[in-house]
Structures are given as C-alpha cells and as structure tokens.
Amino acid sequence: MKTKTVYVCTECGAVTPKWSGKCTSCGEWNTLQEEIQTAEKKAVKSPKVSVFSTQPIHISQIPQEEENRILTGIAEFDRVLGGGIVQGSLVLVSGEPGIGKSTILLQICEQICRNRTVLYVSGEESPRQIKMRAERLGVISENLLILPQTDIHEITARIETESPDMVIIDSIQTMEKAEVTSSPGSITQVKECTSDLMRTAKTTGCPIFIVGHVNKEGSIAGPKVLEHMVDAVLYFEGERFLDCRILRAVKNRFGSTNEIGVFEMTSKGLVEVDNPSKLFLQGKPENVSGIATVGVMEGSRPIIAEIQALVTQTPFPSPRRIASGFDYNRLNLIIAVLEKRCGFFFGNSDTYLNIIGGLRISEPAADLAVATALASSLKDFIIPSDTILLGEIGLAGEVRTISGLEKRVLEAEKLGYTRCIVPKKNKITGFDSQAEIIGVSNLREVFSKI
Ligand SMILES: Nc1ncnc2c1ncn2[C@@H]1O[C@H](COP(=O)(O)OP(=O)(O)OP(=O)(O)O)[C@@H](O)[C@H]1O
Ligand SMILES: [Mg+2]
Numbered sequence: 179m180k181t182k183t184v185y186v187c188t189e190c191g192a193v194t195p196k197w198s199g200k201c202t203s204c205g206e207w208n209t210l211q212e213e214i215q216t217a218e219k220k221a222v223k224s225p226k227v228s229v230f231s232t233q234p235i236h237i238s239q240i241p242q243e244e245e246n247r248i249l250t251g252i253a254e255f256d257r258v259l260g261g262g263i264v265q266g267s268l269v270l271v272s273g274e275p276g277i278g279k280s281t282i283l284l285q286i287c288e289q290i291c292r293n294r295t296v297l298y299v300s301g302e303e304s305p306r307q308i309k310m311r312a313e314r315l316g317v318i319s320e321n322l323l324i325l326p327q328t329d330i331h332e333i334t335a336r337i338e339t340e341s342p343d344m345v346i347i348d349s350i351q352t353m354e355k356a357e358v359t360s361s362p363g364s365i366t367q368v369k370e371c372t373s374d375l376m377r378t379a380k381t382t383g384c385p386i387f388i389v390g391h392v393n394k395e396g397s398i399a400g401p402k403v404l405e406h407m408v409d410a411v412l413y414f415e416g417e418r419f420l421d422c423r424i425l426r427a428v429k430n431r432f433g434s435t436n437e438i439g440v441f442e443m444t445s446k447g448l449v450e451v452d453n454p455s456k457l458f459l460q461g462k463p464e465n466v467s468g469i470a471t472v473g474v475m476e477g478s479r480p481i482i483a484e485i486q487a488l489v490t491q492t493p494f495p496s497p498r499r500i501a502s503g504f505d506y507n508r509l510n511l512i513i514a515v516l517e518k519r520c521g522f523f524f525g526n527s528d529t530y531l532n533i534i535g536g537l538r539i540s541e542p543a544a545d546l547a548v549a550t551a552l553a554s555s556l557k558d559f560i561i562p563s564d565t566i567l568l569g570e571i572g573l574a575g576e577v578r579t580i581s582g583l584e585k586r587v588l589e590a591e592k593l594g595y596t597r598c599i600v601p602k603k604n605k606i607t608g609f610d611s612q613a614e615i616i617g618v619s620n621l622r623e624v625f626s627k628i
Pocket of ligand 1: 446
C-alpha cells in the first residue's frame with residue numbers, strides 16, 4: 179500500500195503537503211506536524227443529522243426544553259460542570275498520565291448507574307482491568323456496560339441502538355475512523371472521531387465524556403480545534419507526588435469556568451475535599467519568615483492558601499527568580515514595585531515563590547500577600563500566623579480594591595484567622611465577623627501595621 183506524508187496544523191487542523199514554519203491557514207508558528215496517510219481512501223459517508231435545518235427559525239418558536247441535568251452525586255464534579263451533566267453535551271476530560279481521569283469517570287458512574295445506564299467504551303484497558311478498578315472503587319452495577327472498541331462507527335452505532343443515558347470514551351487518542359487513513363491519535367483522526375461523537379451526542383441527547391491525553395507541553399494532544407468543538411473542557415491537575423487533585427473547567431458552555439473541584443486520591447478512589455483551605459494549610463510552618471496567607475476566590479468559593487517566599491543572597495551576577503503556582507511576570511512586577519516604592523533591594527538575591535498544595539493563583543488579590551512574603555523573607559521578619567493579607571498592588575505602590583472581600587474574610591475567620599489586612603478603599607465595615615480588619619492604602623503602610 180502506498181503511503182503519503184502530509185503536515186497537519188495542531189491549531190486549526192489545516193492540511194498541507196509541505197512543511198513550513200508557519201501555518202498558511204491560521205498564521206501560527208511551529209504548529210505543523212507530520213502525519214502518514216495510506217493512499218487508499220474510502221468514500222466518507224455523511225451521517226444523517228436531524229439537529230441541523232436549512233430554514234432559519236425564530237428564537238421564540240424554538241420549543242423550550244427544561245434544563246434537565248443529571249447529577250453525579252459527587253458535588254465537586256457537579257459544581258465544575260455548572261450544576262450537573264447537561265443532556266447531549268460533549269465534555270472533554272483531560273490531564274497528565276495517571277492523574278486519575280479514568281478513576282473519576284468510573285466513580286461518577288456509581289450514582290448514575292442506580293437508575294440509568296452508562297456505556298463505558300475503552301480503547302486502552304481490557305474489560306478485566308476496568309473491572310478490577312471498578313471493584314476497588316465499589317462501582318459494580320448491572321447498568322454499567324463495558325465496550326472494548328476503537329472503531330468510531332461501531333461505537334456511534336452502539337450508542338444509537340443501546341441508547342444509554344451516558345457514554346464515556348477512554349480515550350479519544352485510541353479511537354479510529356476507518357475512512358481516515360492516518361493512524362489513531364493523529365490530529366485528523368482525533369478531530370474526525372470527536373466530530374462524529376459530537377453529532378451523536380446532539381442527535382441522541384446522550385451526554386458523552388471523552389478522555390483526552392495531554393502531550394509534553396501540557397496541552398491536549400490533538401488540535402486546538404478539539405477544544406473548540408466540545409461543549410466543555412475539564413482539566414484534571416495536581417502534583418504527581420501529592421494526593422491533592424484539582425478539577426478545573428477550562429471551557430464550559432453551560433456554566434462558569436471559574437469553579438474548581440478539589441479531590442484527594444486514596445486507594446478507594448478520589449474523595450471530595452469539602453474544605454480545601456484546610457488541606458492547603460496543612461503543616462503550615464510557624465515563626466518562619468517568608469510565609470504569608472491569602473484568600474483567593476475560585477469561582478464562588480473562597481480558598482485560603484499559603485504563600486511561601488525565599489530570598490537568599492547569590493554569588494552569581496544574574497540572580498534567579500522562580501515562581502511556582504504564580505505568574506512569573508507578576509512576580510517581577512511586584513519585586514519592581516517593592517524596590518521602587520518601598521526601598522527594598524532584590525538585585526543580589528535569588529528569589530523563589532511557591533504556592534503550597536499545587537494550587538495556581540492568577541488573581542491580583544494575592545499581590546499583597548506575595549509582596550509581604552517577599553519582603554518578610556528578604557528582611558527576615560515574621561508575619562504573624564493569625565494574619566491574612568488581601569489586596570491588589572498598583573504600580574504606584576497603592577493597595578487597590580478587590581471583589582468578594584467579605585466572603586474571603588469570613589472564610590479566614592472560620593479557619594481561625596483573627597486579623598485581616600485589606601485595601602482601605604474596600605467597604606470594610608458592617609461585616610458579620612469578629613476578626614480585626616485593618617485597612618491599608620499603600621504598601622509602605624502594610625509593613626508598619628504587620
Ligand atoms: N490501589 C491503589 N491505591 C491508591 N491509589 C491508586 C491505586 N491504584 C491506582 N491508584 C491511583 O490512581 C492513579 C491512576 O488513575 P487512572 O488510571 O484513573 O489515571 P488516568 O488519568 O486514567 O491514567 P491514564 O492516562 O494512564 O489513562 C494512579 O496514578 C494512582 O495514583
Ligand atoms: Mg485512564
């Protein structure tokens with residue numbers, strides 16, 4: 179059989195016969211990947227689709243459907259999805275190898291299988307392996323059907339005939355469509371299979387979860403278009419060597435993308451963590467410089483997190499700055515403000531910043547805690563362990579207002595914090611809190627009040 183090499187763009191999925199540094203279709207650089215295609219190509223059947231129409235319809239005439247979500251019984255999972263699984267939705271669950279994608283998807287079957295059927299399609303593991311895991315997780319049910327299959331036509335046909343209430347595809351990289359000549363896992367295959375599954379989900383109304391692996395760079399293996407195609411993208415992350423796992427919605431057509439779900443990996447599977455702050459504050463050191471506490475909002479929920487900074491003298495001419503769980507450029511900005519507005523000097527020190535528990539903070543409200551932790555480590559003073567710091571820092575060294583202050587303060591109080599240093603411009607009175615609330619208007623003031 180003759181083979182042919184083509185180049186497919188991972189961003190837009192465009193196919194070209196020749197490699198070039200820049201995709202001629204979408205203009206992205208270094209996105210073309212080699213793919214081997216066999217020359218034989220069967221005609222592609224175009225499937226019948228009933229959701230599409232040639233005539234435009236008045237929005238008022240579209241029959242209203244009651245939003246009927248399926249609850250998984252795992253509150254953290256439901257919350258990330260925006261309140262349960264939407265009928266006919268296609269959800270991509272992605273994450274690093276061994277993080278627990280198959281585990282969480284098998285676990286949600288437990289509750290659903292009590293009165294509904296689930297079809298678990300596996301192209302990766304044998305039915306015996308899946309059974310072993312299901313037994314460990316306690317998910318053995320008559321309503322859970324296992325289908326070891328990789329042919330997408332077989333799978334979509336099964337979904338139509340068996341009409342299960344939910345389908346899990348583990349994983350999209352192992353699925354193949356016969357008409358597409360490239361190998362499973364290639365961009366074209368992944369795109370084609372997803373598009374078929376999307377159609378099946380929309381026509382049958384059956385929600386489909388697909389597992390997607392991530393590649394070395396940490397993005398979902400396959401074209402970016404895959405993320406555009408699906409209704410929701412959930413990303414499962416966590417430190418490999420810690421038990422804490424965070425489920426985050428990167429995209430969600432039916433809910434907010436800010437919500438996170440926190441789990442702990444145990445031998446019985448993933449266990450929900452109702453109070454993540456407690457987990458993130460576990461083992462917080464006392465009477466050590468460079469440690470600050472902050473309250474960040476993850477969706478509607480406040481989480482209290484620990485920030486650690488270490489500033490040490492370096493003999494090298496170009497000092498190192500490393501941020502883990504925090505934006506590197508934001509760290510540089512905060513250091514610049516500390517130097518210019520408060521007279522600190524970091525020029526001959528290595529600076530390390532770490533957010534404990536594998537949490538990633540992207541909120542500016544953490545600025546004040548980061549700045550104080552850095553100054554605390556540089557000057558070796560201790561931030562009292564009953565104090566929490568909240569506020570965004572401006573380039574003039576001013577402490578700017580943040581949203582959701584009351585929620586953060588109340589959460590901190592629940593965990594035993596009694597002093598809150600907050601922006602003066604925020605409304606800081608009338609809280610239902612016993613904690614001492616100290617308003618500050620600029621960074622210099624913080625150091626005098628600590
Ligand atoms: N007996 C056990 N006790 C505790 N934890 C276990 C046990 N068996 C597996 N695990 C945990 O489950 C993880 C594997 O979970 P799972 O197979 O769901 O991951 P995955 O994301 O689907 O991986 P892959 O990318 O290989 O499909 C392991 O990394 C380990 O942390
Ligand atoms: Mg798996």
